[in-house]
Amino acid sequence: MQRIGVIGVGEIGRAIVAGLSGGDEQAPEIFLSPRGARAAAELSARYAGVQVCADNQEVVDRSDLVIIAVRGPDRHEALAGLTVGADKIVVNVMAGVANEDLRRTLATDAALVRAIPLPPIRERRSVTVTCPSHPVVDALFDRLGGALPVADEAAFDVFSTVTGTLTTQYHFLAALTSWAVAHGVRSDDADRYVRSLFLGLAGTLGDGTRSLEQLAADHETPNGSNERIRTTWFTSANSEALHKALDDLLAVLRQG
Template sequence: MRIGFIGTGVITEAIVTGLISSDFPVTEIILSERSHAKSARLAAADKRVRVTGSNQQIVDEADLVFLAVRPQIAEQVIRPLNFRAGQDVASLIATVTFESLLDWIGADVKITRSIPLPAVATRRGVTAIYPADDQLESFYDALGSVVVAQSLDEFDAYAAASALMGLYFGVMETASDWLCGQGTSPQNAQSYLTKIFLELSRKADRAPEIDFARLRDHHSTPGGLNQQMFEDFSESGGTQALTRALENVAKRVRDARNP
């Protein structure tokens, strides 16, 4: 299989990095020249990677084409290209709808949308896709795991939830600053918090049959410090603030779908 990427940004680099270390049956990976530094680095990493300055060449030669350009320039990049009827196209462009993509492409192609996250570079990412597609599921399985949305609303919800990455590190930053205020060095604070959260995630990953509420109970002795921490956080409006932030991000995603 030949795979092409129109747009070589951070996520394309992560996907290709994970792909070339996997056993997914790809014979060639065709990258657009931009960004030059990233495409050159990936071409040097694996002989199956080829860089071209022609986006049309990518469309002509790839069996599966990934659209990975910024939303602001997506139309001007995609509209001039000539796609084949029935061609497999995977859009990584946040907030751009199926309807817009089909209008710009101007051919009866098969479009899927997906939300790969940076961890695909180490083949530990989870990727939401819509609609279901066996080929794309197999592709992302090679880069970690896949969640198949059953509706566009569900897919948009995953898009909103993926915005928690910045919040996660913001929470870690806040806790680290507090620890430093108590006399801890920044290095020790970061190491300590990283290990705590890493093992908590591993616990949840190893026991998917246990939901988060039960995991919280398992880690909270009645009347203990963990229970107090969550209760103080919740009573101070923390859980409401998180829900409100998710709703606001989700509204932005939905509004882009229904301008």
């Protein structure tokens, strides 16, 4: 595998390094930027093939493929003055930053690919959306759980919008736990049960032979508890509100 550079060692950068460095396959050489110095030092100490560079230019110079994982608003400062040769491959994982925007910032003719890696890639069990399809980049994310190439950035932005619901799921689970506690259940017990309840969905979600609607139907009985909560809480008004929130986020992402 190519030499990999990572500029921006936050949650996603750390997950990428862990995913690439684990498993049975030979790990690539990985070069980290000094941004997030503590995290970079920890990764370098943990994995033999990971090195921390003096600056971002050294990351670029020593790598064949460079992953840009800084926060979007910080990109101009973090990438200022970088020279990126046309022979490099650049993977843009910054939310809301289009490839042409990044190309202008870097002033490069290098191949640019957007991607949406998620934290579970550290365990190699998360599909990563990519745009445009590139054999080297898709192979990289296939190693981390699977690549899902899409045709254009319009479709990519839709997937990016859906990704924006992740913390909503966590807050939903936290709300269930809080409700149970309010009714006299011990906090630790409520937390343990809610986690177990929804971890159990992982197996059924992996069954690609059934649609999500079919999975929901298979877990309901007529007039049963699940149907009661779904039909009284997930009303058409709530569905419309969710779609409105998603539409608003999509508009923001497309504005850059």
